[in-house]
Amino acid sequence: MSDLRLDATQLDRYSRHVIMDEIGPEGQQRLLESSVLVVGAGGLGSPAIQYLAAAGIGRLGIVDDDVVERSNLQRQIVHGDDDVGRPKVESAADYVGALNPDIDVEPHETRLTADNVATLVDDYDVVLDASDNFGTRYLLNDHCVLTGTPLSHGAIYRFEGQVTTFTNERGTESDTDSPCYRCLFPEAPEPGTVPDCATTGVLGVLPGTVGCIQATEVVKYVLGKGELLEGRLLMYDAMDMTFETVDVLSNPSCPVCGDEPAIESVEDVSYEGSCEISAD
Amino acid sequence: MPTEWKLFADLAERAGDKHVTVDASAGDTVGDALEQLVADRSELEERVLDDGDLRSQINVLRNGTNVLVEEEGLETELKEGDELALFPPVSGG
Numbered sequence: 001m002s003d004l005r006l007d008a009t010q011l012d013r014y015s016r017h018v019i020m021d022e023i024g025p026e027g028q029q030r031l032l033e034s035s036v037l038v039v040g041a042g043g044l045g046s047p048a049i050q051y052l053a054a055a056g057i058g059r060l061g062i063v064d065d066d067v068v069e070r071s072n073l074q075r076q077i078v079h080g081d082d083d084v085g086r087p088k089v090e091s092a093a094d095y096v097g098a099l100n101p102d103i104d105v106e107p108h109e110t111r112l113t114a115d116n117v118a119t120l121v122d123d124y125d126v127v128l129d130a131s132d133n134f135g136t137r138y139l140l141n142d143h144c145v146l147t148g149t150p151l152s153h154g155a156i157y158r159f160e161g162q163v164t165t166f167t168n169e170r171g172t173e174s175d176t177d178s179p180c181y182r183c184l185f186p187e188a189p190e191p192g193t194v195p196d197c198a199t200t201g202v203l204g205v206l207p208g209t210v211g212c213i214q215a216t217e218v219v220k221y222v223l224g225k226g227e228l229l230e231g232r233l234l235m236y237d238a239m240d241m242t243f244e245t246v247d248v249l250s251n252p253s254c255p256v257c258g259d260e261p262a263i264e265s266v267e268d269v270s271y272e273g274s275c276e277i278s279a280d
Numbered sequence: 281m282p283t284e285w286k287l288f289a290d291l292a293e294r295a296g297d298k299h300v301t302v303d304a305s306a307g308d309t310v311g312d313a314l315e316q317l318v319a320d321r322s323e324l325e326e327r328v329l330d331d332g333d334l335r336s337q338i339n340v341l342r343n344g345t346n347v348l349v350e351e352e353g354l355e356t357e358l359k360e361g362d363e364l365a366l367f368p369p370v371s372g373g
Contacts, residue, residue, distance in 0.1 A: 044373045132373035157289040157370035185337040185369040193327065194290050197372045207373070235288065235367065240298075246341060246367075249349050 005029055010102065014056055027223045028056060032102060034222045035059035037124040039112055039140060041088040042066070043197075043207030044130035044154050044214065046078035051215040052128075053096040057222070059104045060096060061124055064088040065111040075204035112136050114266040117143045126218050128152045130211060132196070134188035138275035141181035142266050144168050145257045150221055153181060154214040157194070159203050161210035161236040164248060165217045165229040170257065179231060183251035183258075188275040206238050281305050281360055283313050287324075288367035291338075294324040304358060310340060310347050311354030313364055328366065341365040 006014070006025055010032075017023045017031075036057050038045050041064040052060055068076070068083045068091055076088075083091035089107035096105040108120055112131070117139055121127055127149055129140050137155070144151040145168055154163040167178050213234065220226040232245045255277060256263040262277045263269055270278050285300045292298040295317070304313035314334075318325035328338050334354065340347050342364055347356045 040373045042373050130373050132371065134369070134371045137371060154373070155370045156372040158372075160289050160370065162370055184339065187336050188371075189335075189337055189368065194368065194371060200290075202372060244344070246339075246344060246346065247350070249346070251349060 006032075010056075013100075013102070017055070022225050023223060027225070030224075031056045031219065031222055032058040034126070035061070035124045036126045036128060036218055036222075037061040037063065037121055038128045038130055039063045039136065040130035040132060041076070041078060041092040042072065042130065042132055043075040043156065043202065043204075044211040045092070045128075046076045047208045047211035048128050048130055048154075048215045048218075049078050049092050049096060050099070051212060052218060053100050053103050053105070055215075055219050056100065056102055057218075058102065059106065059124070061106040061108060061120070062089050062092050063108045063110065063112055063120060064092075065109060071198075075202065075207050077208070112139060114139060114269070114271060117266060118147075121149060122147060124149075126150045126152070126221055128154075128214050128218055130154060130214070134275060135271040137181065138188055138269070139266060139271045141166070142256050142263055142269060145180045145182075146263075146265070152214045152217050152221075154207075154210045156197075156202060156207050156210055158200050159206060159237060159239045161206060161238075162233060163210050163213045163217075163229060163236070164233045165221070167221070167228065167230050177250040177257070179248045179250040180254060180257045182256050183254045184233065184248050186251075186255055188273070190274055191272070203238055209236060209238070283308075283358060284363055285313065285317050286363065286365040288365065289370050291324060291327060291366050291368055294327055295321055306358055306360045306362075308358050309354060310342060310356045310358065310364065313358065314340070314354060314366075317366075327368070337369055339367050341367070 014028045017028050068079045078095045079091045087109050089109045093105045093107040148168050151166045233248050235244045252259045282301045283304050302316035
């Protein structure tokens, strides 16, 4: 029986999971055997990293090339005051180490690019996009579509959040085609069109809510339980305290997952500006 | 009966409000309602339209359904009491 593989300390640590029929010792074992890459150790990444580590995701990769700034601490709760000036991946890895010794945490202090995306992503079961820019978001989407890697998407703006899950399962008998980020938003807005957090501000607790939903989706995906936000975009408004879901359908003319995709490799795209296919 | 637009993220700031009511009503099209929405709102118009065409990253909902994917796009005819929404992608993390 697989439950014998959880030792006494683990049975204690994860007892509130293990006791539930939907998870049980088998589900907990799946979590411990899974690997997740969190891209971005900021507002969304902080709660996601914390809950994934607490849940016992056995191998947790964290990608970020930034250092902690004091202005991050109002929302990036994996970092503390003493971490100001340290690389975010180091600070986050220390947090995970202190929280749960079961986790192999793998800090990647780098920026995700078309050149390193395969090396970084392909070693993990699931990717959680907690990045803060369109270039990284479109790059992750395209790579995950092309490699069939499940991707949790979350993004925030001032008091609002958007979150959805792309399983990127296509062409299997049981599934209708799964949509992707470009089905909804084929191209990114031109740089400067949508102001960033530094310009507009952001409610500190907002990414907490959105990042927790992303972590929830990843845990459910690993367990194979529940209804994912697949084919649905959840839009959260913290000011109105409303959640609305919009159907997301796969788009036959999608440039990366459509019937005749123009993007066959991340090399085809310049992940700057509108993230469209390169003119050449 | 007038039609209400709900605007998300930076579109609401450009419009000056999250909710905007326009005169378009049953029998008019979503495009008519959009034209009335952006009239006198140049910042919003610039963000939503490119030479009069809807920018590809802007999604238009009618009662929560994406008119660009599941209905007739901006030609979709309005019905009594329809609620319209516009949402853009956001990138903060």
